[in-house]
Amino acid sequence: MSSILAGAAMAFPEARLPCEEEFFRNVIDRCAEIYRGEPPWAYTRRSGLYGKGERRISQLGCAKVLCDSLASLTFSGQADIHCGDREQREFALRILQENSFWEMAPAFFSRAYALGGGALKIYIEGGKVCIDYVSAEQFIPTGNGRGGICEGIFESSFLRSGRRYSLFEKHSMEKGHVVIDRRLYEKRNGAYSPVLVEEVFEGLGEHSELSQMDVPMFAYFRPSGDNNMADGSLLGLGCFANCTDTLKALDIAFDSFSREFILGRKRIIVPSSCIRTVVDPDTGRISRYFDADDEVYQALKCDEEQDLKITDNTCELRVSEHVDAINALLDILCFQSGLSSGTLSFNSSAGVRTAAEIKSMETRTEITMQANRCLAAELIENTVRCIIRCGQMCGELPRGEVNVRVEFSDRQTVDKSEIIDRTVKLTEAGLMSRISAVMTVLDCSEADALAELDKIRKEKEDKIYE
Secondary structure, three states, X not given: OHHHHHHXXXXXXXXXXXXXXXXXXXXXXXXXXXXXXXXXXXXXXXXXXXXXXXXXXXXXXXXXXXXXXXHHHHOOOOOEEEEOOHHHHHHXXXXXXXXXXXXXXXXXXXXXXXXXXXXXXXXEEXXXXXXXXXXXXXXXXXXXXXXXXXXXXXXXXXXXXXXXXXXXXXXXXXXXXXXXXXXXXXXXXXXXXEEOHHHHOOOOOOEEEEOOOOOOOEEEEOOOXXXXXXXXXXXXXOOOOOOHHHHHHHHHHHHHHHHHHHHOOOOEEOOHHHOEEEEOOOOOOEEEEOOOOOXXXXXXXXOOHHHHOOEEOOOXXXXXXXXXXXXXXXXXXXXXXXXXXXXXXXXXXXXXXXXXXXXXXXXXXXXXXXXXXXXXXXXXXXXXXXXXXXXXXXXXXXXXXXXXEEEXXXXXXXXXXXXXXXXXXXXXXXXXXHHHHHHHHHOOOHXXXXXXXXXXXXXXXXXXXX
């Protein structure tokens, strides 16, 4: 991540870059390694008389599970997008569908929770509006406005004709419209050689002014909560940046749980007369062993018959103790990340349960979810607004005002029985009509709700007639 700072400073020396190289290197890079399954504690020294070197510990992967759970809470289904114009809404939905937004969004949010943010960059290629899903490692926010982050630098690396390139794009707002500056470099042996943008991208220059774009060509998302590791920073903080000690303890506990089956294998105590001795012809080293596969037993001369007995010395597996320890650490992880106790749990029958199984609306999980959903809705609103402006700039939509509103339905995370109970209570209290109640419970249109109520009325009349 720190490499993007050096590259951005080289490409745009006049840009105001954040002096947070230490934060990028010690926090974001470390969170990226943990998210990939390569934490600093991934290896430990081998133990034993002949143990040399290191071994890779067994990992529970709770960082990935936590980020996926938060992503499923925040974006567990398609959001309801409302626009002031029907044509604008249809165009925006088509662009989102063509760019696989609904399929890519959970992965985007999961990585954004891990690294502390992410951006959706809108661009036009071949006359079509496209979306690029950018992680925190490829983006530096440089300025904010009334609508949030509105300026930043992007880095994209690609391979073309056997050559590696890095493209830096600086997005800024000047006099109410978007200005994009580009710098292209070829990477050779770790060094950057400047290349003209026109040589690689036909029809694309190093400087572009989009006078018809009055909104940024990207939308930025950062998880809720303050960045306590970089005061006043525009960057967000990963959901487990303050929980690395707990994640390490979880991996240690799970590694011990896994090795319990190795160390708890069948062990026996045999008489010394059953031990065989063999000499290594190469090293001359003498080794003593008991041949467990020997099917022929010899009669041995012993003073006591007890000396011939083989004793089972196998230890009992400590499964329940390990499961309890892992569950206790998972509760601590939930507390540190703003989730309710038990949101993440591990047991022998259910395995790892995700946060989407939480049904209560009055929990820390629900509060955290609502805070992040507001930010996710703002991200989608800014993205759709930019898509519509691009459609107007390309001539696919007529010029006009753009009004966008995004809503998430509670039905995505609330249990169905809870929805029914709440709807029945509201109807009985006279706070909801029967048509609205049927539409809410059955998730249908008003016409279908009227038809269903008509069927119910006829069934009641038939029963009375009978």
